[in-house]
Amino acid sequence: MAKPMLPPDSTFPAARRVFTNRNLRLESLGAFGFDMDHTLAIYDTRQFDRLSFELALDGVLRRLDLPPEVRDVRWDPAAAVRGLVVDKKSGNLLKVDAYHHVTRARHGEKFLDKEERRDLYASGRVRLGTGRYRSFDTLFDLPEGSLYTALVARVDAVAAGRSRPDYRALSEGVRAAVDGTHADGSLKSHITADLDRFFTRDPHLVPTLQKFRDAGKKLFLLTNSEPSYTGAVMQHLVGGEPGSWVGLFDLVICSAGKPGFFVKRGDGEPIPVGQDARLPNRNGNCFLGGDSFFLEKQLGISGDGILYFGDHTYGDILRSKKSVGWRTAMIIPEVEEELQALVPLIETLRELGRVEKSLDDLVMRKDHLRTGGGDPDEIAALTALVTQGLGRRGGLQRKIKSAFNPHWESVFREGRAASRLGRQVMEFACIYTSRVSNFLNYPTDKFFARPVEILPHERGILPES
Structure with missing residues (x-):
């Protein structure tokens, strides 16, 4: 039976295409690996962010001695976007360009004008490697940004110029509270109790994974989530008999501890057989922890024979590329x-x-x-x-x-230049797209060719300019 013809790239929506930074031939790859959260698992971000904001606010109020007026701060879904930077010393959220120049700065509910930015950041640039700054590299960071900017506005109003709030302590308290909702299981317990509310099922996900398997690719799941949460989420997304979703993968690694996973740490520990019906490990291919060398040994494939799909700029994409030489596919819903x-x-x-x-x-x-x-x-x-x-x-x-975020506009651009996030996508990801199932639109031997790079003196002359 003849295979159905796939549509050319221009016949399906631009939002569902795959975009290329470096040439990549799928036919040459032996294994495809996937992160789970925000990669295979598509969160309803409004539901998730609101819940995370509310739980973290409770945690902040327990940790810090804050005035009672902060208790009724409200979540603003547009307050933060991926790629922003927190200036802990000044209490600002910053948007920076590809060269770390500060292009926008928000303090509480107010955006700083050009002169105010110049006074605070005299050189125009910030040194992101110092402890003064924290960057938002994942969608999980957005509730933290919304909460921090709301609290800064409220503590400033209470102080009314009489004293300077400790913005660093506030930032670190918010960060600890957000981390606490993950560590104590409260966030995930709310999510697993109402999976339909927090996840969007993609009907094309399983056919896409099956298509890769049919083409002879080895598939693996590599997630920082613990086994119980992984099993609950994947069972919800894939459906079928409890635990049957594991059959889509040759290897499953939970509690991976990325980015530390990409340095030598030793072998993973087998997940006990039958401990959880949703992740039963019947074939002995499910593990806790380990490192990338253990994973490559299990698969019999290493380095640039592996394509890894992930959403985290640093933990998934940069470290897998720089440390172990994997090819990278960044999943970016904002695209x-x-x-x-x-x-x-x-x-x-x-x-x-x-x-x-x-x-x-x-x-x-x-x-x-x-x-x-x-x-x-x-x-x-x-x-x-x-x-x-x-x-x-x-x-x-x-x-x-x-058409964009009312405060920050496009996450990928700042005026005519790329934002820091936009530049990271170009530098770190071999290819990128908005969701894994977009690959269903392409043959499994597809050669993704990078577009012609146009220099300023060639613009308007070369065909693709």
């Missing part, structure tokens, strides 16, 4: 969200491109006349056209910005 917002604005974006090119030409002509002693009337006419063009550009830019 789907932002492309869905941008597609209706295609004509607006094209018009913006035309306006910017026209402005470049006008400014060049004006500069040429000014330096060459040109006709003042002609220079004045060009100046008027530039002013008109700037107004039109501003209107188009405002329309595009309104």
